[in-house]
Amino acid sequence: EAQVTQNPRYLITVTGKKLTVTCSQNMNHEYMSWYRQDPGLGLRQIYYSMNVEVTDKGDVPEGYKVSRKEKRNFPLILESPSPNQTSLYFCASRLLPGELFFGEGSRLTVL
Amino acid sequence: GESVGLHLPTLSVQEGDNSIINCAYSNSASDYFIWYKQESGKGPQFIIDIRSNMDKRQGQRVTVLLNKTVKHLSLQIAATQPGDSAVYFCAENPRRVDMRFGAGTRLTVKP
Numbered sequence: 001e002a003q004v005t006q007n008p009r010y011l012i013t014v015t016g017k018k019l020t021v022t023c024s025q026n027m028n029h030e031y032m033s034w035y036r037q038d039p040g041l042g043l044r045q046i047y048y049s050m051n052v053e054v055t056d057k058g059d060v061p062e063g064y065k066v067s068r069k070e071k072r073n074f075p076l077i078l079e080s081p082s083p084n085q086t087s088l089y090f091c092a093s094r095l096l097p098g099e100l101f102f103g104e105g106s107r108l109t110v111l
Numbered sequence: 112g113e114s115v116g117l118h119l120p121t122l123s124v125q126e127g128d129n130s131i132i133n134c135a136y137s138n139s140a141s142d143y144f145i146w147y148k149q150e151s152g153k154g155p156q157f158i159i160d161i162r163s164n165m166d167k168r169q170g171q172r173v174t175v176l177l178n179k180t181v182k183h184l185s186l187q188i189a190a191t192q193p194g195d196s197a198v199y200f201c202a203e204n205p206r207r208v209d210m211r212f213g214a215g216t217r218l219t220v221k222p
Binding site: 042 | 143147154156160200202204212215
């Protein structure tokens, strides 16, 4: 089954404790992206990657890092999480210029 | 600036009626548009897309209309069912790799 898999789905952490949200896709898509979703603000892009070792900032990259060492994986790293990073995060992939396929989301709470 | 917006944040319809969800975009360079459906606790799912060389596209019970003159996009759902209750997002692809999303419209179907 074609899918985008994120882990963890739910996480509560404390300010400053580094965390990684993993994302994996099995569709051989070159393009992958991370979004955060906040009430009233819709989906905002954090980072995207056109291919292995090629990443670029989206609209809200501050406080996040990503890496793309393999085509299927695109982890999101929060080096020092802060409460304003409490949000619902989505990983997505696509075969350009087609639709985005989304994961099920990771709900992160930073205390 | 660039924006993708929706005319109404909420829409309530009677089961069996037709629903129309509207979206305005501001980037005239956008050449690809998508409607997504997001159910509670899930990631956005593709409904239908349309390219800028088309005015209308039909799927199963859904129709997307594109009016490039006024930069307006609409999603029509025929014979709305309880399972159609969700948040609907429009997204535009302004000839870049990223997609811009609106804030979403919450559709509620009353039995």
